[in-house]
Amino acid sequence: MYDRRVVRGNTYALQTSVLPGQPDPIEIQRQQQAKRRALAKKRAQEQLRPRTPEPVEGRKHVDVQTEIYLEEIADRIIEVDMECQTDAFLDRPSTPLFIPAKTGKDVATQILEGELFDFDLEVKPMLEVLVGKTIEQSLLEVMEEEELANLRASQCAYEELRNVELAEVQRLEEQERRHREEKERRKQQQWEVVCQHTETAQKVAARAFAQRYLSDLLPSVFSSLRDSGYFYDPVERDIEIGFLPWLMHEVDKTMEYSMVGRTVLDMLIREVVEKRLAMYEQKENQPPTRKPEDELGGSGGVTEPPAGYEQSPAQPQGPLVDRDPLERRPDDGRYTENVVSQERKLLEEEEYEQARIRSTSGREVLQPREDLEP
């Protein structure tokens, strides 16, 4: 109901003015009220409508039936109590077949042979359909089975082929593997053989090279040894070891002999000289001039025996020559003789011996040389 005091709708919105097309809500309310008033009026007027007047006093209005047949109108229904008892032990009987009562007119008709339809003709299409459907169904089933059998057969064939192909593949794999292994083995063998070959070749080459290299070694070693003097010539060695010592020994001996000889000679000369000296001294008391020549010769002989002795085999006059220088010197060396004569003797003896040895060796050397020369 529209009451202007109660604001409906959005209060924030401005109160819009009523659209011209729509009726005013106030108007609607007024119309409704008017309608109600009209209804109430109508009802009131209904009530005011004239009705049957009230019965006069002493009389009663009674409803009476005016139809032909009277109808009993009673408030209470006539009731009669009736009892009924079913037999307790009886089973419910089976429902009888419901045969509806015959209604309507009985009409009979008689169909004679051939009037309605020809069975054989009519049945053909039906039979065809029936039989056809049955056969179709069975054909379908049989075909299905055949298809299944074919599928299975092709599956088997496929499986066979697959097995065979797989076996073939495996066989080829196996073959490949064997061949490869064989090849590997052979390659290995060949490789070993080649290795051995190269090794032997290298060994041979190394040996040949070593031999060649070392072939010089021996001569070079020998030559270097020989150059550094590790080898000796046996003849030389023999000469050096055996011959030369003996030679030297012999030379020594010869020298010694000559020295001894000289010493003896010197002694002799000394004795002679001493005797002559003594004689001369005796004579000097008479003539002192002649004797120094002998002494000089003697001393000369003393100092130059090797030269003298070297020439001695060719010059038997040697000693005389020696004697003369000996004889000449004592004049100068009178004093020296007297003072150093003893020392000299010793020295001279040694020198004599050495000189003698040398001379003997020299003689002997000379002799073999002379022997060798021709």
Add this chain to the structure above:
Amino acid sequence: MAHARISMCLPPDINPTQAAIAYGCRALPKLNQELQSEDLLTRQKALMALCDLMHDPEHVYTAIDIGCLESLKALLKDSNDMVRIKTTEVLYIMTTHNVGREGFLEHDVILALSYLLNDPQSDCRKNLHLAFKHVAQLPSGAQGIVKSGLIPSLVWNLQREEEEIQVLLLDTLAACLMEDSTEALSSRVVPFLKQKLLSTNNDIRSKAARTLIAVSIPLEGKNQVWQHDVIPILVHLLKDSVEEVQANAAGALMYAMVTTQGKYAALDTEAIQPLMGLLDSSLSKARLNATKALTMLAEAPEGRKFLKPYVPIFRILENDTSEAVRRAAKIAIKVIEWKP
């Protein structure tokens, strides 16, 4: 008053053991609900109805779509035998269709099924193994079985099961081992297969030989086959009465003889003669496998020496009907006449 049911005799095409199948697209959802009901009878009737419906691949697809597999997985752990048998049957029928197999792999049903491997009911186990066999036909299914680690238990069961189930197990194992045989090899599958090779049942022998083919594809398998002395048995089987067995034995030999030890083991047991006999068998598979096996033998020098006089037979084989046999014969001749 009239009732809806007119007479006590039921119409002839209602199966009292089956639940009523609702019309059209409501059939499967309603059955799914019934599967989850608490009442045993309802569940059983629903399962029977499901069995019938699952022959149609479209129903299989719808069923997987609305999640029947979850309810079926729950039912696998039911205590009632009938329920379990029927559930496994439903699952087995589903695996005959590819949609079903893929659904299996997505919803991890293999693992749920594996709990029933030791079920006391043999029917249950039979359905279970049928389901596994069909799953294993699919390569991804076989991988799924291998990945869920079922191979050792399957191999173990091979020993203990009855013959029918052994046949199914061998089929499953053959398919799975084609994918991956490492787990099986470590769970001693070769000795078990060796025993099976000597069984009296033809099917078992031929399937055991086929499983051996799968086992001896990897190198480890070949070594194990040689170590356990299976080769003499295989050579003996080459003279078996059943052609299928001969063909499979030749196939197993073909793989086992790739290794040198295998070759010499086979030569020691005189394998050449029976293999030559197989060359004019009627099964093309037998001819093919025998030719390939002889090719393997011809790799060895002794084999080549033996086979040299038989080259004309291979030349005849070159005009064989099957393309594969022709190729194999050509390769065989080439190998026999190879000079180092």
